[in-house]
Amino acid sequence: MPQPMPSLLDTVRRIETPEGIELSLRLAGPVPRALAWVADSLIRYGVLWGLLMVLATLGGGGFGLWLIALFLMEWLYPVLFEVYVDGATPGKKALGLKVVHAGGAPVDWPAALIRNLLRAVDFLPAFYGFGLVAMTGSRDFQRLGDLAAGTVVIHRDPPAKIPPPPPGPALPPPAPLDLVEQRLLLDFAERGSALNPARQAELADLLAGFTGLRGQAGVERLRAHARWLAGEPP
Amino acid sequence: MRLDAIAVELRPRNAWEATDLGAAMVRRWPGPVYAAWFALAAPLFLLLHLICWNRWWLVPWLLWWLKPLLDRPLLYVLGHVLFGETPDRRQVRRDWPGLLRRQAFAALTWRRFDAARAFTLPVDQLEGRAGQARRQRLRDLSRSGRGPAVWLTVVCLHLEIALDFALIALVWMLLPDFVTVEFSDLLDDADVLGQLWLNAIGFCGLSLVEPFYVAAGFALYLNRRVWLEAWDLELGFRRLAARLARSGRAAAGVLLALGLGLLAIPATGFTADAPPRAAPSAPAEKAPPIKSPCQQRREREAQLARAASPVKQALAETLREPELRICAQRDRWRWRDDDASDAPDHQPPDRTLAQRFAAAVEILLWFALGVFVVLAGWEGLRRAPGALVRAGRRRAAAPATPPVRGRNDAASPTTGLGDDAWRLWVQGQPRQALKLLYRGSLTGLATQYALPVQTSATEEECLRLVAARLADPGLLDFFHRLTRAWQATAYAHRPPDPASARALCEEWPRYFAAGGAWPA
Incomplete structure (x- = not known):
């Protein structure tokens, strides 16, 4: 994954503690x-x-x-x-x-x-x-x-709270994901309810190669992967 | 517009963070942003002066009115640099005329007073929407985005005024002493120079704030779209898909990017509404008060001329001379003279309840000061001589005593130290007993065996010293056991069993002179 991250403009100050934990202010x-x-x-x-x-x-x-x-x-x-x-x-x-x-x-x-x-x-x-x-x-x-x-x-406050995703089946992702990518799937499941369904499907279609599914089915599949990543039993 | 070329970190922010991002944007790209600003604003500023020749006070108002147009080049440049392109001259020449013309009338008339101008500008200019589509779009975006945008306008308006005053004050502070200018003179717009000066200051303040205002509004707009359309997720998904495609695990046709025309940048458009700006007040032409000094004087002169007395008539004659006829009235603001208001305060103090209360508070404060001084002195005395005494004692003791001194252990040295230790053990104080034994041993090592035991040495160091310097296996074994027993008791609270404690106490005199020179 290309890493142009550090040069991206943001208003965050990153601090690394002696324990190697990164904090963002x-x-x-x-x-x-x-x-x-x-x-x-x-x-x-x-x-x-x-x-x-x-x-x-x-x-x-x-x-x-x-x-x-x-x-x-x-x-x-x-x-x-x-x-x-x-x-x-x-x-x-x-x-x-x-x-x-x-x-x-x-x-x-x-x-x-x-x-x-x-x-x-x-x-x-x-x-x-x-x-x-x-x-x-x-x-x-x-x-x-x-x-x-x-x-x-x-x-101080984190951005507004988002309701948890609806319950459903949990499936392991078909390919190993790194931390950022896992976070992405979880974010998608959490914020999905704030997006309109067409936009959700559009986003899920971006990962059609990953899920093998398109449209609403892809959305459901990504949610299932997110539930698995969140630790729900398959 | 390629989202993966965007130069800001995409994440859902709260609205205030978004305005901060706007400030960071101007800070990151000050060159292009200010070039775009001055390219339009500076010529316009000068042109307005030519148009309003001799009516200079009009210039700030017109500049304020035209703000919606002045904002457009800023947004144009920000929209480009955000995606990594810096528009060149040719592009600017091609794009700007349309940019400035589009919806200009609406922007300068009924939309001029939209308090969320910076927030709606991207919808007009970058998305190029108009009419019903624009209204619908603004409804979607405004749900929770408009409030902060209005606050942004209010804040920027006040910051601009504050900066105007700050600039004037800065100039005033930096004036050398021999220039006798009152602060209020710098706010005086009565003459041409003052008018031009204030126009220049206003333009500086405007230039300082407006780019940040437009950028913050743009950032608010971007943030709303990140929330509504999950741009950060789209970007992440694209990257993930690309990685999977590269690693060959993904099936072939990894998604075709839905070319969601995310930002139709080249479009132009506008909305307008500028924060109402404080304008320099128009030259004050106030109606003279009922009896101005000049009027009074004229009346007085008329009275004198009518008077019967020749002296008074002569006086009136004299006052009619051209040199004395001048009477002008000039009004201006100045600071209230505080000296003048002092006079009535010098009354004899009346001893009211409040006065007495104040006196009591004063006495209390003096008392507190006294207590503080005494305490501070006492503390100082306590510390300084104390340090002297301790140092003196150390100097005196140095030649006579060994480096290790037993401190005030509560056992008398006359009987054997081993017996004392055992007595302590029997009394249920194993820690004290072992402490006594161990200290006695150290002292013995220092005095009887002349080992250089340092006060700073650890138990292990003492043990190594004994092993290295003394060739007595019995003593070494004893001292080793004693050290271990002491460490276990002192640090682990695990006293040895009574038998070994007993053995240690009994063996002690064998190696060290019983009751011998163990100093207090």
Whole structure:
């Protein structure tokens, strides 16, 4: 099988652990992150506004407390969430994002502090100008704070769940398949229900030489092979 | 269009990942993409200035309005480079006129405000659909694809505005000190220069964002098709079939690829809708307030002229001189002067409850600082002299004691160490007993037999040292058994049987001076 894979364009960062396991981090770019930032800002300023309403009744001292809250909200809100709540502020969680170290490990205090304190630099010259340019230009969508802290923002959720294929007979494939190919057949069985029947048959016809069948029969045969690969008894 | 020539990894992504893929696409092919952008946008930008001579503020609006046309070359190039071809000049000359003409009217009028413009553009331009077929196609694709596309438009619109401001701020920051320009001056579009300057900034912001916007919309479109038509599976199946055919196992006629015209690239078409862009505000010609300073002054002059007093009339005469007649009113924004608002704050402090509360918080903070300083000092003192004392002790002890020192084992050295060990054993502390024996042995080895036993040596190293340096088979055998018994007890929690323990305790004095110089 030809392997033009490495040069294919994708937004995935691949990491090989010392145990030889390959992890893929699906990096998140400017659009979802900007939306997450907006959501977080709404939450932050909503809370601050509520606090102001309450604390304003206390006069000058209350205003002082509010300023302290403002400081904490500005600088520690993202840090605390990223360290203690699974690497995601509420906004990031809503967009299915999360912050991790570039190696895939959960983000820790120093990294979260650095990446969030350096927001001040990313904000320059105005409205996250540098951050946006750095994020779009760097290979792993890192803004300057991310580059300094060695962190990346990744997509957390796997793509939407797909219903399991209908039950049926299981048949061993007529020829040995490598891992990628086995995965293909399983994907076909899992995602088949999302495709229209004509398209399914069309795809199955591509493997007519493999199954010896065409049309709906080929589809059924491929599903049977997938069930066998998934470990169902023949 | 050959799917196996596609240069992006095909996999079903969620919509946000797809927009990220769009950014990655521009990053991968910045040359062709920006060449296509500037080839149309830059001449158009200049041309608009010529057309709107002296009405410069129109240019950004018109540019914004024409965005759907500006997007087409971008998509044209992206559609080509995605499949590994870079269109050359000849192709461009052949394709672009049609590309720009097709459905141009619709794109610039009723479709101009389609908020998912970047997402629908590929349907118009690459699939070349129109009318009913287009509507049906968009319905199919839009089911879960349109929402993110609208968000994309909203985000890109704001990013563009943010970048405009960022560019202006950057220029302002980089101005040398002697250029006295307020930040607000850079936003002033009242004169020709300011107008042109803002037009240029707007064009830069547009150029930075628009390619990414089009690419992200295209990626959203591709992603929808990957989901709906399982392109990744098709590609994989083709590869699998090809492999099987090569390996000769597959039957002959391995499937003929259904030439599903996947992407009818050369077609042109369009849809339109641009994100509404913030436009520089038109030159402000505000109606003067009811009593502008000039009006007030004119009234005052009229009063003076009517007055009976000759002095006042002379004054009115003087004010009518041409040099003094000038009265102009200029409005502009400037930052509020914070000094001015300070004045009312200097009131005597009223000791309200809140004030007292604030004072209490302040005292608490000072107290916390004090506690911190004390603790830090204490910790520093504790560490620094401690280190000194330890180092001094080590220096003093070095010449006198052997490298191995028994630590504070709770047995008195007066009676035989073997007896002490046995007593410990009988008390049910086998670990302590063997520890005592073993340490005693090491000390004995160091003092009586003058072996250089290092504190860092492992049990095995000690054993090898004994075997190498001492020619006493009895001692070696004893020490070997002792070491094994100690290791089994210490690391495996398996104490030896009582008989061998007893033997070890009894044999110990035979090799080491009983109760001898085993230091505390």
